Amino acid sequence: MREITPGSIVSSTQYGYLKVPKKVRTQCPGCRKQGEFSLKANFYQIKTGVFSEGICSVCKKPSTFILMIKEDSSKQTKEVTIHVYDPTATNGPLDKIQDNKRISQDLVRSYRSALNVNQSNDHSATAVMTKRVLESLVKNLNTDKAKSQTLSEQFEQLPKNVDLSSPIQTLSQLTRPDTPFFQMLELEKEVDDKTAELLIELLEGLIDYLYVVPEKIETIKQKIEKKY
Numbered sequence: 001m002r003e004i005t006p007g008s009i010v011s012s013t014q015y016g017y018l019k020v021p022k023k024v025r026t027q028c029p030g031c032r033k034q035g036e037f038s039l040k041a042n043f044y045q046i047k048t049g050v051f052s053e054g055i056c057s058v059c060k061k062p063s064t065f066i067l068m069i070k071e072d073s074s075k076q077t078k079e080v081t082i083h084v085y086d087p088t089a090t091n092g093p094l095d096k097i098q099d100n101k102r103i104s105q106d107l108v109r110s111y112r113s114a115l116n117v118n119q120s121n122d123h124s125a126t127a128v129m130t131k132r133v134l135e136s137l138v139k140n141l142n143t144d145k146a147k148s149q150t151l152s153e154q155f156e157q158l159p160k161n162v163d164l165s166s167p168i169q170t171l172s173q174l175t176r177p178d179t180p181f182f183q184m185l186e187l188e189k190e191v192d193d194k195t196a197e198l199l200i201e202l203l204e205g206l207i208d209y210l211y212v213v214p215e216k217i218e219t220i221k222q223k224i225e226k227k228y
């Protein structure tokens with residue numbers, strides 16, 4: 001389920017005090033192109049949520065949308081939020097971090113805002129929110145002393161305050177000859193479905209950490225330097 005941000009709502013119909021999205025622009029779950037969807041639903045039936053179908057303007061295939069009423073009890077207002085059913089949709093890292101107790105809610109919030117403003121094609125707001133996320137990241141991981149420093153200085157401090165080698169240390173412990181993990185690799189211990197999945201997950205994480213992430217950051221740096 002992927003939320004459609006207010007910026008992607010092309011038109012709405014007013015039902016009393018409720019503004020209900022009528023036409024939205026979003027990535028089609030079928031053809032993956034940016035399509036426009038006109039929604040058909042009997043909006044008088046909306047209580048907590050209602051399903052609606054919309055036909056993609058590009059591939060003409062139907063997708064399912066869900067309209068929900070969100071109540072803001074502090075402001076005593078109601079608004080309609082709209083989501084598209086997209087089986088392949090994930091919020092990327094957001095899905096992984098939002099329940100993580102070590103990560104501050106401030107960071108989760110600013111990252112979510114960055115995703116939202118980007119989806120609404122607001123480039124300046126995306127830049128502003130990116131800065132907020134970067135600041136939030138280093139602020140959370142650095143010591144108090146570092147907090148008055150510039151963003152660049154704070155990143156420089158980061159490896160002193162965060163043990164970036166700890167995943168590798170953990171692997172070193174994990175692969176000692178006397179561990180169940182090593183015995184599995186040597187087929188001295190049986191490996192079930194769940195454990196086999198964990199092994200592959202471990203490989204993916206490790207390859208990401210050692211190769212994919214460093215290369216990605218370097219490539220992004222080069223692309224930005226080339227452009228400006």
Ligand SMILES: [Zn+2]
Nearest residue numbers: 028031056059
């Ligand atoms: Zn489509």
